[in-house]
Amino acid sequence: MTRREYYEDLKRLALEKRTEHCVETGRFGLSEVRVIYKNEGIRIDHWPLPRKVKALYMCGDSDCSVALQPTLPYEPKLFALIHELKHHYRDRAVLGAGVISCGDYDANELIEKGAEVFAAEFIYPESEFYADLQKLGVVVRQASDVVVIKRACTAKVSYRFICKRLERLGLIGVGAFNGVQFQKLEEKIHGVPYFRRR
Template sequence: MSRRAYYEELLQLAREKRLEHGVNTAAFGLREVRAIYKGEGIRLDHWPLPYKIKALYMCDDDCPSVALQQSIPYEPKLFALIHELKHHYCDRAALGTGVIHCGDYDANELIEKGAEVFAAEFIYPEAEFAEDLQRLGVTIRDASHVVEVKRSCKAKVSYTFICKRLERLGCITSGQFGGVQFQKLEEQIYGVPFYRRRR
């Protein structure tokens, strides 16, 4: 199967699984992911992971489990958990009783990128993103426009996610805002949110 056909299948699977689990983009967060894990019989482990590993998936004696890096922020956590869900749906047979360490893109490059494709579509389908962007009516000329898109974004996704999407939709060029620290920029424009202010 070609790479393109593989990704296309994963996009389709993500849409099916969203429907099956009744995902509503604006209301989808960690609590909802935990409910999906419970429904799928995946145990969530909390042991510490090496810094470079975002998450891992394993399946011993038909008991699937996922361990998650606790030190990462909310949005990447959500993304990582859906990334692992793709391994659960698609890669169990190939995996046998081994472990998939995620975050290491040199190993298993295709199944890892496939998991990213699946997770992006599952959390915020591209067509829905494009519609919302059009409704917002922002033309991306500088980094502050990306901040605007993020602040009006209904899905719980990171700046990295948004930039990748804008790239895919041809709104920005590859790496256009590569060096920008969006969180800092957002704070410069809108101020530091109260929960991050020092007393």
């Protein structure tokens, strides 16, 4: 299987599992993930983890659990939990009774990137993203256009997610908006949201 076929296969799996778990993009968040974990029999542990590690997946005989970096913001936390779900579905055999430590791309580059592909498609399928973008009618020329997309977006995804998707679809150059502080830019344009004011 080529790398491309591997990723395509994971995207198919993501769509299949979305249907199985009745996922609706705009209503999908951490509470819904917790229900999926419960149904899949995966425990979520809250241990302190080294800063570089986003999450860990462990599976023994029938005991599967995920430990999550507690400092992650909402969207990255959601993404990490779905990333771990891919290890649960696909990597248990190679894993044996070991542990997958996520965030370390050198060690398991392909299965890690595959988990990113799976999570992105699960949380916000590429075809839905593209259709929403068409509906919105935004042509991305500058960073503020990404702010428009983010504010219209019902999926719980980060600015980084949106930029990566735009890169993948060839709508912006790779790394075009690296270094842009989108949250600050958004606040500059729209003001600081009430809940973040002091």
